[in-house]
Amino acid sequence: MKQQHTIEESANRPGGRPAAIDEIHILWISEGMSCDGDTVSVTASSQPSIEDVVNGVIPGLPKVHLHNKVLSPTLGGEHFLAPFRAAARGELEPFIFVVEGSIPNEKINGEGYWTSFGNDPETGEPLTLNWWIDRLAPRAWAVVAIGTCATYGGIHAMAGNPTGCMGLADYLGWDFTSAGGLPIVNVPGCPVQPENFMETLTWVLYHAAGSAPPPPLDEMLRPQWLFGKTVHEGCDRGSYYEQADFAGDYNSPKCQVKIGCWGPVVNCNVPKRGWMSGIGGCPNVGGICIACTMPGFPDKFMPFMDMPPGASLSSALVKPYGAFIRRMRGITNVTANKEPKWHHNRDELTTGYDPRWRPRRTTTRSR
Template identity: 80%
Template sequence: MTTASGTQEVATEPSRAEARNGFDEINILWISEGMSCDGDSVSLTAAGQPAIEDLIQGLVPGLPKVNLHNKVLSPSLGGEDFLAPYRAAIRGELAPFILVIEGSIPNQNIIQGEGYWTSFGNDPGTGQPLTLNWWIDRLAPKAWAVVAAGTCATYGGIHAMAGNPTGCMGLADYLGWDFKSEGALPIVNVPGCPIQPENFMETLIWVLYHAAGAAPAPPLDHMLRPQWLFGKTVHEGCDRAAYYEQADFSKDYNSPKCQVKVGCWGPVVNCNVPKRGWMAGIGGCPNVGGICIGCTMPGFPDAFMPFMDEPAGGSLSSILIKPYGAVIRRLRGITNIAVNREPKWHHNKPVLTSGYDPHWRP
């Protein structure tokens, strides 16, 4: 372009490295004072791809330096020493940070008079407990990203079931499903009761790469779950799925066959645990003889109870699959017998009977 003095300037595009707009250091403020059992924090310690230790020691290439504040994993002495970074974040003195919430969010508004459902530290001035809701109201608007860890935090879980006195809900119900963080991200929901450790770490790593300016925002589905982790059903990754196709169903929990008729909800539940395993690729509910009870789903537990009963649609679907399955099973059995025989020319006789014909020779 031409300047006021008449000289020519050439506009240049910034290089990819120069255009990078990320953070070199970031804090993770993890609050597990929601209504929960702390099982998600405990499960996190089983991650291995990468391990949480690798993350906080800076052993994952390309990530910002991570300062993790979690009561299960913290070397802090506790009390105000542990609360210091949380209070600093509220004052605007600790940024950027990722807020991780573990446990469902109670409804403080239904309490008439004094009392609270769950708290995290005390007010220095009054000495009164500070509720989880108080912290979320002040930290979430300042957070660069907000992550809900586990089904309790994502959709309410056990504490939000019908008849509960707490009015519990998931984080998106509390903050609003259209909530956007300082980093312009929606809430990132990683359900699981508890979280599958690799699922959570993989999601957190993606968010951190995004914070570093090295990756786009993680793709989420309509329930704010990572699409690549929760886009398939349990059934699609289950070792027992072929038995369903053949209408070969378990009558008890000792059988290796499909468990739909003894209470498994796998065909309709979004979860990758049978495919991924639980720890180091091993385990996962149907893989070890358990049924899927839908613990990653928004309707858990109410929509899946009673747990040991056949799912509502299981009876009809198993009836419809029976004629097809019986035919397929029989045909496969016939073919199996045929291919379980050696060819007749495998013998030690003096005559070659393989059909070998050297027709190209004179």
């Protein structure tokens, strides 16, 4: 395969700025422990869509070659594996390495393996996901973990699992730096919110093109602008919490914290962003937040339908304040629902109109 730019060329240019990359590959492996739900979710993105990125519709982005098994136009097999094998040999760069699914511990697999991606051409033995990560991650211009399984382990890493699963940063190290000088970029979600991932990927691509700085990440390597606020801060049910008005069942439009919602402590923007085309999002459609974007998911948030431990205290403390505020607002609401008294059709003006200044009358001389 033809190389576009070497990593060394892309690393530096006069003035200390990275060289612009005009063509780049995205090697997307979803053979981690997962359901491929993140790939499926991303197909619903519209701001931007994966099609617009790949087809070069968005100005300023490098030309993108996407290699993803669900979205690939190839017939599969060795044809699909070719760019991955070339990258592992150091013959394809630059590329962004996207990992979907949690990373199993192959050191405890006994005589078998937990998950694989293709076979060794010489021995015919399966090549594990870990084998690919060991060879591709160090050569990648950027490494992106998509979905909670890849970022923090997710469902497959919960207590009692036999695979020893973990997130990509647990496997590579939280201080890992890609060949392009970037840390791992974590975009959690179970599955990932479509626009959250595509927006992040687009930022990384603009950075590769030399027209944007590196994406700002928090201490858990999440994009700050997406995960800097809590579900509660963007929830359209949040005002009910402030007024201590809580739902007792899942048919209520009120705050769901007493029936299992973890929104007040979960970093996620789904209530504000929606799920598809701005519509949906768990609390928006009657679902509780089960904290699927968080590093401690799922273990720290189960049983999902039980009230979170801190909710009983916080809801008790807010109850007297909320009851008073709700009553005062009710009184003001009654007043606000009345029209002013001067809205009438009588033959007098009662609006209080009383101009303090009137223009002086001027006389004109006759000629």
